[in-house]
Amino acid sequence: MNPTTQSRVAMIFKLAVLAGVIAFPVFGSAFYTEMVAKVLVLAIFAMSLDLLVGFTGLVSLGHAAYFGIAAYAVALATPKYDPANLWVVFPLAVLAAALAAFFIGLFVLRTKGIYFIMVTLAFAQMAYYIFHDTPLGGGSDGIYVNFKPDATIAGWTPFDLNEPLQLYYIVVLALVAVFAFLSLVLRSPFGRVLVGIRSNEHRMQSLGYATFRYKLAAFTLAGALAGVAGFLYAVLFGFVTPEYLSWHQSGNVLMMVILGGMGNLGGAVLGAFAFIGLQELFSDWTKHWQLLMGGVIVAAVLFMPGGLSALPRRILKVVNGERGNG
Protein backbone atom coordinates (compact mmCIF):
# COMPACT_ATOMS: atom_id res chain seq x y z
CA MET A 1 0.00 0.00 0.00
CA ASN A 2 1.36 3.40 -0.89
CA PRO A 3 0.97 6.39 1.45
CA THR A 4 -2.12 7.78 -0.32
CA THR A 5 -3.92 4.45 -0.06
CA GLN A 6 -2.87 4.22 3.59
CA SER A 7 -4.25 7.63 4.46
CA ARG A 8 -7.44 6.79 2.54
CA VAL A 9 -7.85 3.60 4.58
CA ALA A 10 -7.22 5.60 7.78
CA MET A 11 -9.88 8.09 6.68
CA ILE A 12 -12.39 5.29 6.02
CA PHE A 13 -11.59 3.83 9.46
CA LYS A 14 -12.20 7.20 11.14
CA LEU A 15 -15.49 7.68 9.32
CA ALA A 16 -16.55 4.14 10.29
CA VAL A 17 -15.79 4.87 13.96
CA LEU A 18 -17.73 8.12 13.70
CA ALA A 19 -20.69 6.29 12.10
CA GLY A 20 -20.55 3.72 14.90
CA VAL A 21 -20.51 6.44 17.54
CA ILE A 22 -23.44 8.26 15.90
CA ALA A 23 -25.49 5.06 15.61
CA PHE A 24 -24.60 3.78 19.08
CA PRO A 25 -27.58 5.14 21.09
CA VAL A 26 -29.94 3.28 18.73
CA PHE A 27 -28.48 -0.09 19.81
CA GLY A 28 -26.78 0.53 23.16
CA SER A 29 -28.49 0.94 26.52
CA ALA A 30 -28.63 4.30 28.28
CA PHE A 31 -25.86 3.13 30.61
CA TYR A 32 -23.46 2.35 27.80
CA THR A 33 -24.45 5.43 25.86
CA GLU A 34 -23.39 7.53 28.82
CA MET A 35 -20.15 5.58 29.00
CA VAL A 36 -19.41 6.24 25.33
CA ALA A 37 -20.15 9.93 25.93
CA LYS A 38 -17.65 9.83 28.80
CA VAL A 39 -15.04 8.25 26.51
CA LEU A 40 -15.66 10.91 23.86
CA VAL A 41 -15.18 13.70 26.41
CA LEU A 42 -11.96 12.07 27.61
CA ALA A 43 -10.90 11.75 23.96
CA ILE A 44 -11.18 15.55 23.63
CA PHE A 45 -9.11 15.82 26.81
CA ALA A 46 -6.51 13.39 25.40
CA MET A 47 -6.29 15.28 22.08
CA SER A 48 -5.67 18.52 23.97
CA LEU A 49 -2.79 16.88 25.83
CA ASP A 50 -1.46 15.33 22.63
CA LEU A 51 -1.04 18.85 21.22
CA LEU A 52 1.55 19.35 23.98
CA VAL A 53 3.07 15.89 24.40
CA GLY A 54 2.91 14.53 20.87
CA PHE A 55 3.23 17.62 18.72
CA THR A 56 5.21 20.16 20.75
CA GLY A 57 7.30 17.76 22.83
CA LEU A 58 6.08 19.14 26.17
CA VAL A 59 5.32 16.28 28.56
CA SER A 60 2.85 17.83 31.00
CA LEU A 61 1.93 15.83 34.08
CA GLY A 62 -0.56 18.42 35.28
CA HIS A 63 -3.04 18.64 32.47
CA ALA A 64 -5.97 17.66 34.70
CA ALA A 65 -5.74 21.09 36.34
CA TYR A 66 -7.31 22.81 33.30
CA PHE A 67 -9.91 20.09 32.90
CA GLY A 68 -10.86 20.45 36.57
CA ILE A 69 -10.81 24.24 36.65
CA ALA A 70 -13.34 24.37 33.79
CA ALA A 71 -15.49 21.76 35.52
CA TYR A 72 -15.46 23.76 38.77
CA ALA A 73 -16.25 26.91 36.82
CA VAL A 74 -19.47 25.22 35.68
CA ALA A 75 -20.33 24.20 39.25
CA LEU A 76 -19.55 27.60 40.73
CA ALA A 77 -21.37 29.54 37.99
CA THR A 78 -24.52 27.46 38.27
CA PRO A 79 -27.05 28.96 40.74
CA LYS A 80 -28.45 26.62 43.37
CA TYR A 81 -32.03 26.55 42.09
CA ASP A 82 -31.68 27.58 38.44
CA PRO A 83 -29.74 26.48 35.39
CA ALA A 84 -26.94 28.69 34.13
CA ASN A 85 -27.06 30.01 30.59
CA LEU A 86 -24.96 27.75 28.34
CA TRP A 87 -23.74 30.66 26.21
CA VAL A 88 -22.33 32.31 29.31
CA VAL A 89 -21.08 29.36 31.30
CA PHE A 90 -19.37 27.54 28.41
CA PRO A 91 -17.12 30.47 27.36
CA LEU A 92 -16.55 31.23 31.04
CA ALA A 93 -15.34 27.69 31.80
CA VAL A 94 -13.07 27.55 28.74
CA LEU A 95 -11.70 31.02 29.46
CA ALA A 96 -10.95 30.07 33.09
CA ALA A 97 -8.99 27.03 31.92
CA ALA A 98 -7.17 29.03 29.24
CA LEU A 99 -6.24 31.81 31.67
CA ALA A 100 -4.94 29.31 34.21
CA ALA A 101 -2.88 27.60 31.50
CA PHE A 102 -1.53 30.93 30.29
CA PHE A 103 -0.32 32.05 33.72
CA ILE A 104 1.01 28.64 34.74
CA GLY A 105 2.63 28.37 31.29
CA LEU A 106 4.50 31.63 31.90
CA PHE A 107 6.36 29.84 34.69
CA VAL A 108 6.59 26.18 33.71
CA LEU A 109 7.71 26.79 30.12
CA ARG A 110 10.97 28.22 31.41
CA THR A 111 11.93 24.70 32.44
CA LYS A 112 12.75 21.67 30.33
CA GLY A 113 12.63 17.88 30.46
CA ILE A 114 12.16 16.28 33.86
CA TYR A 115 11.86 19.71 35.53
CA PHE A 116 8.96 20.56 33.26
CA ILE A 117 7.21 17.34 34.28
CA MET A 118 7.75 18.15 37.96
CA VAL A 119 6.62 21.78 37.79
CA THR A 120 3.48 21.06 35.79
CA LEU A 121 2.64 18.44 38.42
CA ALA A 122 3.36 20.89 41.25
CA PHE A 123 1.04 23.57 39.83
CA ALA A 124 -1.70 21.00 39.27
CA GLN A 125 -1.37 19.87 42.89
CA MET A 126 -1.72 23.49 44.01
CA ALA A 127 -4.93 23.77 41.98
CA TYR A 128 -6.09 20.46 43.46
CA TYR A 129 -5.64 21.71 47.03
CA ILE A 130 -7.34 25.02 46.27
CA PHE A 131 -10.53 23.11 45.43
CA HIS A 132 -9.96 20.41 48.06
CA ASP A 133 -9.12 22.53 51.07
CA THR A 134 -10.61 25.99 50.66
CA PRO A 135 -14.25 27.07 51.11
CA LEU A 136 -14.35 27.71 47.36
CA GLY A 137 -14.39 24.07 46.36
CA GLY A 138 -16.68 22.27 48.79
CA GLY A 139 -14.05 19.88 50.08
CA SER A 140 -13.36 16.34 48.99
CA ASP A 141 -17.06 15.67 48.28
CA GLY A 142 -17.09 18.31 45.58
CA ILE A 143 -20.14 20.21 44.37
CA TYR A 144 -23.32 19.10 42.64
CA VAL A 145 -24.33 20.85 39.44
CA ASN A 146 -28.06 20.64 40.10
CA PHE A 147 -29.10 21.99 36.73
CA LYS A 148 -27.52 21.42 33.36
CA PRO A 149 -26.91 24.67 31.45
CA ASP A 150 -29.82 26.08 29.52
CA ALA A 151 -29.17 26.57 25.80
CA THR A 152 -31.89 29.17 25.32
CA ILE A 153 -30.73 32.09 23.25
CA ALA A 154 -33.04 35.04 22.55
CA GLY A 155 -36.10 32.99 23.49
CA TRP A 156 -35.16 30.09 21.22
CA THR A 157 -33.90 26.78 22.57
CA PRO A 158 -31.91 24.92 19.89
CA PHE A 159 -31.33 21.86 22.10
CA ASP A 160 -31.87 20.64 25.65
CA LEU A 161 -28.94 19.24 27.58
CA ASN A 162 -31.29 17.54 30.04
CA GLU A 163 -32.20 15.15 27.23
CA PRO A 164 -29.51 12.45 27.40
CA LEU A 165 -29.69 11.80 23.68
CA GLN A 166 -29.26 15.48 22.78
CA LEU A 167 -26.44 15.83 25.23
CA TYR A 168 -24.81 12.76 23.66
CA TYR A 169 -24.88 14.28 20.20
CA ILE A 170 -23.58 17.60 21.48
CA VAL A 171 -20.58 15.66 22.84
CA VAL A 172 -20.10 13.91 19.47
CA LEU A 173 -20.28 17.29 17.75
CA ALA A 174 -17.71 18.73 20.16
CA LEU A 175 -15.34 15.83 19.48
CA VAL A 176 -15.62 16.27 15.72
CA ALA A 177 -15.17 20.04 16.05
CA VAL A 178 -12.05 19.75 18.24
CA PHE A 179 -10.59 17.08 15.96
CA ALA A 180 -11.16 19.22 12.85
CA PHE A 181 -9.87 22.34 14.57
CA LEU A 182 -6.64 20.69 15.70
CA SER A 183 -6.13 19.03 12.30
CA LEU A 184 -6.29 22.46 10.67
CA VAL A 185 -4.06 24.06 13.29
CA LEU A 186 -1.41 21.36 12.88
CA ARG A 187 -0.98 21.95 9.15
CA SER A 188 -0.93 25.74 9.59
CA PRO A 189 2.32 27.71 9.87
CA PHE A 190 1.81 27.77 13.66
CA GLY A 191 1.40 24.00 13.87
CA ARG A 192 4.50 23.41 11.74
CA VAL A 193 6.53 25.50 14.17
CA LEU A 194 5.27 23.43 17.11
CA VAL A 195 6.41 20.21 15.42
CA GLY A 196 9.73 21.91 14.64
CA ILE A 197 10.11 22.76 18.33
CA ARG A 198 9.50 19.12 19.23
CA SER A 199 12.17 18.04 16.76
CA ASN A 200 14.88 20.61 17.54
CA GLU A 201 13.99 23.65 19.62
CA HIS A 202 17.48 25.12 19.60
CA ARG A 203 17.54 25.12 15.81
CA MET A 204 14.14 26.82 15.72
CA GLN A 205 15.56 29.60 17.87
CA SER A 206 18.60 30.02 15.68
CA LEU A 207 16.24 30.24 12.69
CA GLY A 208 14.66 33.26 14.36
CA TYR A 209 11.59 31.80 16.07
CA ALA A 210 10.69 33.11 19.52
CA THR A 211 9.92 29.56 20.64
CA PHE A 212 8.75 30.56 24.12
CA ARG A 213 5.77 32.45 22.68
CA TYR A 214 4.83 29.53 20.47
CA LYS A 215 5.03 27.12 23.39
CA LEU A 216 2.95 29.48 25.55
CA ALA A 217 0.31 29.74 22.82
CA ALA A 218 0.24 25.94 22.51
CA PHE A 219 0.04 25.51 26.29
CA THR A 220 -2.84 28.00 26.51
CA LEU A 221 -4.67 26.40 23.58
CA ALA A 222 -4.23 22.94 25.10
CA GLY A 223 -5.53 24.28 28.42
CA ALA A 224 -8.58 25.80 26.71
CA LEU A 225 -9.39 22.53 24.92
CA ALA A 226 -8.93 20.58 28.17
CA GLY A 227 -11.43 23.13 29.49
CA VAL A 228 -13.91 22.15 26.78
CA ALA A 229 -13.58 18.55 27.98
CA GLY A 230 -13.87 19.56 31.64
CA PHE A 231 -17.00 21.58 30.90
CA LEU A 232 -18.65 18.64 29.11
CA TYR A 233 -17.64 16.24 31.88
CA ALA A 234 -19.27 18.39 34.56
CA VAL A 235 -22.42 18.77 32.49
CA LEU A 236 -22.51 15.04 31.70
CA PHE A 237 -22.21 13.82 35.31
CA GLY A 238 -23.78 16.72 37.17
CA PHE A 239 -21.12 17.01 39.84
CA VAL A 240 -17.48 17.95 40.26
CA THR A 241 -14.88 16.66 42.73
CA PRO A 242 -11.24 17.56 43.38
CA GLU A 243 -10.41 14.18 41.82
CA TYR A 244 -10.90 15.83 38.42
CA LEU A 245 -7.71 17.79 39.09
CA SER A 246 -5.77 14.99 40.76
CA TRP A 247 -2.50 13.64 39.47
CA HIS A 248 -4.27 10.32 38.81
CA GLN A 249 -6.37 12.11 36.27
CA SER A 250 -3.29 13.76 34.72
CA GLY A 251 -1.61 10.35 34.61
CA ASN A 252 -4.65 8.63 33.09
CA VAL A 253 -4.92 11.09 30.22
CA LEU A 254 -1.19 10.79 29.59
CA MET A 255 -1.60 7.01 29.43
CA MET A 256 -4.43 7.42 26.91
CA VAL A 257 -2.11 9.48 24.71
CA ILE A 258 0.72 6.96 25.01
CA LEU A 259 -1.56 3.97 24.46
CA GLY A 260 -3.05 5.53 21.33
CA GLY A 261 0.24 6.80 19.96
CA MET A 262 1.73 10.23 20.60
CA GLY A 263 1.55 12.81 17.85
CA ASN A 264 -1.60 11.37 16.29
CA LEU A 265 -5.02 12.92 16.96
CA GLY A 266 -6.86 9.76 15.94
CA GLY A 267 -4.53 7.88 18.26
CA ALA A 268 -5.60 10.01 21.21
CA VAL A 269 -9.25 9.11 20.53
CA LEU A 270 -8.32 5.46 20.14
CA GLY A 271 -6.31 5.64 23.37
CA ALA A 272 -9.31 7.00 25.29
CA PHE A 273 -11.48 4.13 24.05
CA ALA A 274 -8.80 1.55 24.85
CA PHE A 275 -8.08 2.95 28.31
CA ILE A 276 -11.68 3.15 29.48
CA GLY A 277 -12.47 -0.18 27.82
CA LEU A 278 -9.62 -1.91 29.65
CA GLN A 279 -10.53 -0.14 32.87
CA GLU A 280 -14.11 -1.49 32.67
CA LEU A 281 -12.88 -4.96 31.76
CA PHE A 282 -10.25 -5.19 34.50
CA SER A 283 -12.42 -3.69 37.25
CA ASP A 284 -15.02 -6.37 36.41
CA TRP A 285 -12.41 -9.01 37.21
CA THR A 286 -10.68 -7.52 40.24
CA LYS A 287 -10.63 -4.44 42.38
CA HIS A 288 -6.87 -4.31 41.79
CA TRP A 289 -7.50 -3.34 38.18
CA GLN A 290 -4.80 -0.68 38.28
CA LEU A 291 -2.19 -3.41 38.61
CA LEU A 292 -3.35 -4.97 35.35
CA MET A 293 -3.60 -1.56 33.69
CA GLY A 294 -0.04 -0.80 34.71
CA GLY A 295 1.08 -4.05 33.12
CA VAL A 296 -0.72 -3.21 29.88
CA ILE A 297 0.88 0.24 29.73
CA VAL A 298 4.35 -1.20 30.31
CA ALA A 299 3.74 -3.83 27.62
CA ALA A 300 2.40 -1.19 25.24
CA VAL A 301 5.46 1.00 25.70
CA LEU A 302 7.85 -1.94 25.25
CA PHE A 303 6.19 -3.82 22.40
CA MET A 304 4.03 -1.23 20.71
CA PRO A 305 6.12 1.85 19.98
CA GLY A 306 3.88 4.41 18.32
CA GLY A 307 0.86 3.02 20.17
CA LEU A 308 -2.36 1.61 18.72
CA SER A 309 -2.38 4.05 15.81
CA ALA A 310 0.95 2.69 14.53
CA LEU A 311 -0.22 -0.92 14.77
CA PRO A 312 -1.74 -1.32 11.27
CA ARG A 313 1.45 -0.07 9.62
CA ARG A 314 3.60 -2.41 11.71
CA ILE A 315 1.39 -5.39 10.96
CA LEU A 316 1.46 -4.47 7.28
CA LYS A 317 5.23 -4.41 7.38
CA VAL A 318 5.38 -7.90 8.91
CA VAL A 319 2.87 -9.27 6.39
CA ASN A 320 4.77 -7.74 3.46
CA GLY A 321 8.05 -9.02 4.85
CA GLU A 322 6.72 -12.58 5.03
CA ARG A 323 5.42 -12.34 1.51
CA GLY A 324 8.87 -11.18 0.43
CA ASN A 325 10.52 -14.19 2.05
CA GLY A 326 8.02 -16.71 0.69
Place this chain on the structure above:
Amino acid sequence: MAEADTVIQMAGAAPVTGEAMLVAERLTRRFGGLAANQDVCLTLERGKLHALLGPNGAGKSTCINMLSGDLPPSEGRILLGGKDITGLGAAQRSRIGIGRSYQRTNIFPQFSVLENCRLAAQSRNPRPWKLFTDAMHLFDTLERARAAILEAGLGGREERIAGTMSHGEQRQLEIAMVLATDARVLLLDEPLAGMGSDESAQMVELLRGLKENRAILLVEHDMDAVFAVADTITVMVNGVVLESGPPEQIRNSADVQTAYLGDGHV
Protein backbone atom coordinates in the same frame (compact mmCIF):
# COMPACT_ATOMS: atom_id res chain seq x y z
CA MET B 1 31.98 55.62 15.63
CA ALA B 2 35.34 57.27 15.09
CA GLU B 3 36.45 56.01 18.45
CA ALA B 4 35.31 52.49 17.57
CA ASP B 5 37.37 52.53 14.39
CA THR B 6 40.55 53.44 16.22
CA VAL B 7 39.89 50.62 18.67
CA ILE B 8 39.83 48.16 15.80
CA GLN B 9 43.09 49.47 14.41
CA MET B 10 44.73 49.27 17.82
CA ALA B 11 43.93 45.60 18.15
CA GLY B 12 45.57 44.89 14.84
CA ALA B 13 42.58 43.78 12.76
CA ALA B 14 42.89 43.40 9.00
CA PRO B 15 42.34 46.64 7.07
CA VAL B 16 38.76 47.12 5.95
CA THR B 17 38.49 47.75 2.23
CA GLY B 18 34.83 47.11 1.42
CA GLU B 19 31.44 47.66 3.05
CA ALA B 20 31.60 46.48 6.65
CA MET B 21 28.47 44.53 7.62
CA LEU B 22 29.22 42.79 10.90
CA VAL B 23 31.85 44.26 13.21
CA ALA B 24 33.09 42.68 16.43
CA GLU B 25 34.86 45.11 18.77
CA ARG B 26 37.16 43.74 21.44
CA LEU B 27 34.97 40.76 22.25
CA THR B 28 35.94 39.11 25.50
CA ARG B 29 34.34 36.07 27.06
CA ARG B 30 35.40 34.64 30.38
CA PHE B 31 34.41 31.27 31.78
CA GLY B 32 35.31 31.64 35.44
CA GLY B 33 38.91 32.81 35.43
CA LEU B 34 39.60 31.58 31.91
CA ALA B 35 39.40 34.09 29.06
CA ALA B 36 38.19 31.96 26.15
CA ASN B 37 38.23 35.09 24.00
CA GLN B 38 40.24 38.23 24.80
CA ASP B 39 39.79 41.48 22.84
CA VAL B 40 38.86 39.74 19.59
CA CYS B 41 38.19 42.12 16.70
CA LEU B 42 36.71 41.04 13.38
CA THR B 43 35.07 42.78 10.45
CA LEU B 44 32.92 40.94 7.94
CA GLU B 45 32.51 42.72 4.62
CA ARG B 46 29.93 42.32 1.89
CA GLY B 47 31.18 40.09 -0.91
CA LYS B 48 34.07 38.78 1.18
CA LEU B 49 34.79 35.54 2.94
CA HIS B 50 36.59 35.91 6.22
CA ALA B 51 38.12 32.70 7.56
CA LEU B 52 38.79 32.06 11.24
CA LEU B 53 41.66 29.65 11.84
CA GLY B 54 43.22 28.28 14.96
CA PRO B 55 44.14 25.07 16.74
CA ASN B 56 41.64 23.28 18.98
CA GLY B 57 40.84 25.37 22.02
CA ALA B 58 41.87 28.63 20.35
CA GLY B 59 38.40 30.09 20.99
CA LYS B 60 36.89 29.89 17.50
CA SER B 61 33.64 28.34 18.71
CA THR B 62 33.31 30.86 21.53
CA CYS B 63 33.80 33.62 19.00
CA ILE B 64 31.15 32.37 16.55
CA ASN B 65 28.77 31.71 19.45
CA MET B 66 29.08 35.33 20.54
CA LEU B 67 28.51 36.58 17.00
CA SER B 68 25.42 34.41 16.54
CA GLY B 69 23.95 35.36 19.91
CA ASP B 70 24.17 31.88 21.39
CA LEU B 71 26.58 33.20 24.02
CA PRO B 72 26.62 36.71 25.53
CA PRO B 73 30.06 38.36 25.58
CA SER B 74 31.56 39.43 28.91
CA GLU B 75 32.89 42.59 27.28
CA GLY B 76 32.97 44.23 23.88
CA ARG B 77 30.41 45.16 21.26
CA ILE B 78 28.94 43.67 18.12
CA LEU B 79 27.66 45.98 15.38
CA LEU B 80 25.52 45.17 12.38
CA GLY B 81 25.47 47.95 9.80
CA GLY B 82 26.74 50.33 12.50
CA LYS B 83 23.99 49.44 15.00
CA ASP B 84 24.87 47.89 18.35
CA ILE B 85 23.30 44.42 18.51
CA THR B 86 25.30 43.07 21.47
CA GLY B 87 22.16 42.67 23.59
CA LEU B 88 20.17 40.64 21.07
CA GLY B 89 19.65 36.89 21.46
CA ALA B 90 20.06 34.22 18.78
CA ALA B 91 16.47 34.40 17.50
CA GLN B 92 16.56 38.19 17.20
CA ARG B 93 19.89 38.14 15.40
CA SER B 94 18.53 35.63 12.94
CA ARG B 95 15.63 37.96 12.22
CA ILE B 96 17.94 40.88 11.39
CA GLY B 97 19.86 38.83 8.86
CA ILE B 98 22.61 36.93 10.67
CA GLY B 99 22.40 33.25 9.76
CA ARG B 100 24.41 30.50 11.36
CA SER B 101 25.25 26.91 10.51
CA TYR B 102 26.53 24.44 13.07
CA GLN B 103 29.64 22.32 13.36
CA ARG B 104 27.61 19.31 14.43
CA THR B 105 24.84 18.91 11.91
CA ASN B 106 21.81 20.64 13.37
CA ILE B 107 18.80 19.92 11.20
CA PHE B 108 15.32 18.41 11.59
CA PRO B 109 16.20 14.81 10.75
CA GLN B 110 12.62 13.48 10.56
CA PHE B 111 11.49 16.19 8.13
CA SER B 112 11.95 16.32 4.37
CA VAL B 113 14.59 18.59 2.86
CA LEU B 114 11.80 20.87 1.71
CA GLU B 115 10.21 21.08 5.17
CA ASN B 116 13.60 21.86 6.75
CA CYS B 117 14.06 24.80 4.39
CA ARG B 118 10.38 25.75 4.44
CA LEU B 119 10.53 26.19 8.22
CA ALA B 120 13.67 28.27 7.81
CA ALA B 121 11.99 30.44 5.16
CA GLN B 122 8.76 30.70 7.17
CA SER B 123 10.69 32.37 9.99
CA ARG B 124 10.96 35.52 7.81
CA ASN B 125 7.19 35.88 7.65
CA PRO B 126 5.80 33.52 10.29
CA ARG B 127 2.06 34.48 10.22
CA PRO B 128 1.27 32.30 13.26
CA TRP B 129 -2.26 33.72 13.52
CA LYS B 130 -3.23 32.09 10.20
CA LEU B 131 -4.44 29.00 12.04
CA PHE B 132 -6.65 27.77 9.21
CA THR B 133 -4.21 28.25 6.36
CA ASP B 134 -2.29 25.24 5.09
CA ALA B 135 1.40 26.07 5.49
CA MET B 136 2.02 24.44 2.11
CA HIS B 137 -0.10 27.16 0.52
CA LEU B 138 2.15 30.03 1.61
CA PHE B 139 3.77 30.30 -1.78
CA ASP B 140 6.26 33.08 -1.01
CA THR B 141 7.72 30.87 1.73
CA LEU B 142 7.79 27.78 -0.49
CA GLU B 143 9.48 29.70 -3.28
CA ARG B 144 12.22 30.98 -0.98
CA ALA B 145 12.78 27.47 0.39
CA ARG B 146 13.05 25.99 -3.12
CA ALA B 147 15.47 28.72 -4.24
CA ALA B 148 17.70 28.00 -1.22
CA ILE B 149 17.64 24.26 -1.96
CA LEU B 150 18.74 24.92 -5.52
CA GLU B 151 21.47 27.38 -4.51
CA ALA B 152 22.90 24.89 -2.00
CA GLY B 153 23.05 22.24 -4.71
CA LEU B 154 20.29 19.99 -3.39
CA GLY B 155 17.99 20.30 -6.40
CA GLY B 156 15.84 17.22 -6.96
CA ARG B 157 16.17 16.05 -3.37
CA GLU B 158 13.30 18.07 -1.88
CA GLU B 159 11.29 15.08 -0.74
CA ARG B 160 14.20 13.17 0.81
CA ILE B 161 13.98 12.71 4.58
CA ALA B 162 16.89 14.78 5.89
CA GLY B 163 18.15 12.18 8.36
CA THR B 164 18.52 9.53 5.64
CA MET B 165 20.84 11.62 3.44
CA SER B 166 24.62 11.32 3.32
CA HIS B 167 26.73 13.40 5.69
CA GLY B 168 27.80 15.72 2.89
CA GLU B 169 24.22 16.31 1.80
CA GLN B 170 23.22 17.06 5.37
CA ARG B 171 25.99 19.67 5.53
CA GLN B 172 24.62 21.18 2.33
CA LEU B 173 21.14 21.20 3.85
CA GLU B 174 22.55 23.02 6.88
CA ILE B 175 23.71 25.78 4.51
CA ALA B 176 20.46 25.70 2.53
CA MET B 177 18.51 26.40 5.73
CA VAL B 178 20.64 29.46 6.47
CA LEU B 179 20.13 30.67 2.90
CA ALA B 180 16.37 30.16 3.21
CA THR B 181 16.34 32.72 6.01
CA ASP B 182 17.68 35.31 3.55
CA ALA B 183 20.65 35.96 5.82
CA ARG B 184 23.04 38.68 4.65
CA VAL B 185 25.72 37.63 7.11
CA LEU B 186 26.59 33.93 7.18
CA LEU B 187 28.43 32.41 10.13
CA LEU B 188 29.53 28.95 9.01
CA ASP B 189 30.97 26.67 11.66
CA GLU B 190 33.17 24.05 9.97
CA PRO B 191 30.89 23.28 7.02
CA LEU B 192 33.51 20.84 5.71
CA ALA B 193 33.77 18.83 8.92
CA GLY B 194 33.84 15.11 8.19
CA MET B 195 33.57 15.49 4.43
CA GLY B 196 35.40 13.43 1.81
CA SER B 197 37.59 15.21 -0.73
CA ASP B 198 34.96 15.19 -3.49
CA GLU B 199 32.35 16.57 -1.13
CA SER B 200 34.82 19.18 0.12
CA ALA B 201 35.59 20.38 -3.39
CA GLN B 202 31.86 20.74 -4.03
CA MET B 203 31.39 22.70 -0.83
CA VAL B 204 34.30 25.02 -1.66
CA GLU B 205 32.61 25.77 -5.00
CA LEU B 206 29.37 26.43 -3.14
CA LEU B 207 31.09 28.80 -0.70
CA ARG B 208 32.63 30.73 -3.56
CA GLY B 209 29.22 31.27 -5.08
CA LEU B 210 27.69 32.39 -1.77
CA LYS B 211 30.07 35.32 -1.28
CA GLU B 212 28.34 37.52 -3.77
CA ASN B 213 26.20 40.04 -1.89
CA ARG B 214 26.77 38.38 1.47
CA ALA B 215 29.40 38.61 4.20
CA ILE B 216 30.71 35.25 5.35
CA LEU B 217 32.63 34.10 8.40
CA LEU B 218 34.08 30.64 7.89
CA VAL B 219 35.45 28.67 10.82
CA GLU B 220 37.36 25.80 9.29
CA HIS B 221 40.14 23.31 9.90
CA ASP B 222 40.74 22.39 6.27
CA MET B 223 43.74 24.60 5.28
CA ASP B 224 43.53 23.92 1.56
CA ALA B 225 39.88 24.94 1.54
CA VAL B 226 40.53 28.07 3.59
CA PHE B 227 43.36 29.31 1.38
CA ALA B 228 41.28 28.49 -1.71
CA VAL B 229 38.27 30.65 -0.80
CA ALA B 230 39.21 33.17 1.90
CA ASP B 231 39.72 36.87 1.20
CA THR B 232 40.85 37.54 4.74
CA ILE B 233 42.16 35.15 7.37
CA THR B 234 42.23 35.70 11.10
CA VAL B 235 44.33 33.30 13.15
CA MET B 236 43.47 32.80 16.81
CA VAL B 237 45.62 31.16 19.46
CA ASN B 238 44.70 30.81 23.14
CA GLY B 239 41.72 33.12 22.85
CA VAL B 240 43.51 36.07 21.23
CA VAL B 241 43.94 37.16 17.63
CA LEU B 242 47.48 36.29 16.60
CA GLU B 243 47.35 37.76 13.14
CA SER B 244 44.77 38.94 10.63
CA GLY B 245 45.22 39.73 6.96
CA PRO B 246 45.03 38.49 3.37
CA PRO B 247 45.94 34.82 2.71
CA GLU B 248 49.49 35.62 1.42
CA GLN B 249 50.30 37.55 4.58
CA ILE B 250 49.10 34.68 6.78
CA ARG B 251 50.92 32.09 4.68
CA ASN B 252 54.20 33.98 5.05
CA SER B 253 53.81 35.03 8.66
CA ALA B 254 56.54 33.67 10.90
CA ASP B 255 54.34 34.01 13.99
CA VAL B 256 51.55 31.99 12.46
CA GLN B 257 53.95 29.34 11.24
CA THR B 258 55.48 28.76 14.63
CA ALA B 259 52.20 28.93 16.50
CA TYR B 260 49.98 26.99 14.22
CA LEU B 261 51.31 25.94 10.85
CA GLY B 262 54.65 24.80 12.22
CA ASP B 263 53.73 21.17 11.74
CA GLY B 264 54.79 21.35 8.09
CA HIS B 265 51.23 21.74 6.92
CA VAL B 266 52.02 24.61 4.52
